[in-house]
Amino acid sequence: MIVLNDVSKTFDTPSGPLQAIVSASLEIEKSDIYGIIGFSGAGKSTLLRTINLLEKPDKGTVLLEGDDLTQLPRQQLLKKRMKTAMVFQHFNLLTNRTVFNNVSLPLEISGYPKKQRKERILECLEIVDLLDKVNEYPTKLSGGQKQRVAIARALANNPKVLLCDEPTSAVDPQTKESILYYLKQINEKLGITIVIVTHEMNVVKSICHKVAVMEKGTIVEKFHMNDKSYKPLTNISKILLGESNPVIESEVVYV
Amino acid sequence: MFDNIISVLPEIQIAFGETLYMLVITVGFAVLLGLPLGTILYYSRPGSVIKAPILNALLNGIVNLIRSFPFLILMVAIIPITRLIVGTSIGTTAATVPMVIGAVPYFARFVEQSLLEVNRGIIEAAESMGANHFQIIWKVLFSEARSGIASSITIITVSFLSYSAVAGMVGGGGIGDFAIRYGYYRYQMDVMIFTIVIIIIFVQILQFTGNYFVRKLDKRL
Ligand SMILES: Nc1ncnc2c1ncn2[C@@H]1O[C@H](COP(=O)(O)OP(=O)(O)O)[C@@H](O)[C@H]1O
């Protein structure tokens, strides 16, 4: 489904070049819930953003269903992006649009037939149980509700992949569970592949099938969450696979 | 006791009409040309959406250049251009030329500033949906910045009402010019005060209407 091949990305910063990703390779299969975990600044978001080429890698290839996105002309790249929707930590809803019209935006962008838009928007809002908020503006919603609108919006164009950047990091613990629940539902019922970037162990533990651990721009290990024979290399993976004690866990989770 | 005022009422009416004419043309062009200019300024800024440093530096330079002219000097300096465009350098229409030239970069800066206040994350969200540049500008930037832009329109309308008084220098007419002619040159204090009251009421109406739209367009509160 998604193959990152030896991807590197360096940023020019005032204090010199900064290697955000160093030769990262990753394979994500259809209907995976793939976690990318690591500390803040490890390069997780940058890596996620190379998948829809919001960040253009300096080196390496990004294959989406066999097409190398780094080689696609812009027009075709935009088409691909319609099928790889994104969910953000801070929701990024349009403040001057109602919930309904926020979900409408991707449909307007993709040129979805006008007559069928309303039906599609309501379908998506139903998935996240927000039919009662259709005409509200985002300011009136709680964090969890905003994220659910963002998820509905991401689903609008029937994406194949959902790229989630810390989707539960700006909401309270209970809401976290509900967001993860919806993501899981979407994965199971609609078969949508989910890539989820997080610094929270419990997110990976509760929904990810596979996980990659990042440190300083490098993917240091990759494994299946249910692989009993896997020997974890890092503290993060030791905790994820339940080998470490919970005291360290709480330290690592919230660094 | 209102003799002076009553006798000049017809003239005030004409002057007010001239002011409206100058304002409508000035603000109209400012929006028509300043909106795209401000958008390009924003869009091509370093670290913004597209990389076009030369275009950005060039437009920035032009905008700064025009904005550094005091209005009165701008008006005199561009007389040849005014002649070229409207055929004469005297009269109300001629006066609108420097007003438009002054207002476009002024408004463009306001637009740029309003767009800078749009949350980057929202633009990124639109990019992640596969939006092209036109869609990002039209559906996201303008939608999110609309109350800021409405507020900018109000500000330039009020500012250029005041600049339109200077336009009297080139026979532009208008209510400000009228106040100077009667109140200042002819020492008719009552006419002067009456005219100023009209201007004050007009500014209040402009501001009130502007504020109304700004509030109406902003859904963040
Ligand atoms: N646009 C950018 N310009 C310069 N540096 C950046 C940019 N985006 C990210 N970085 C840097 O790259 C590194 C990785 O960032 P990021 O991918 O956001 O990490 P994470 O999501 O794991 O916290 C950080 O050091 C960050 O400061």
Ligand SMILES: [Mg+2]
């Ligand atoms: Mg991040």
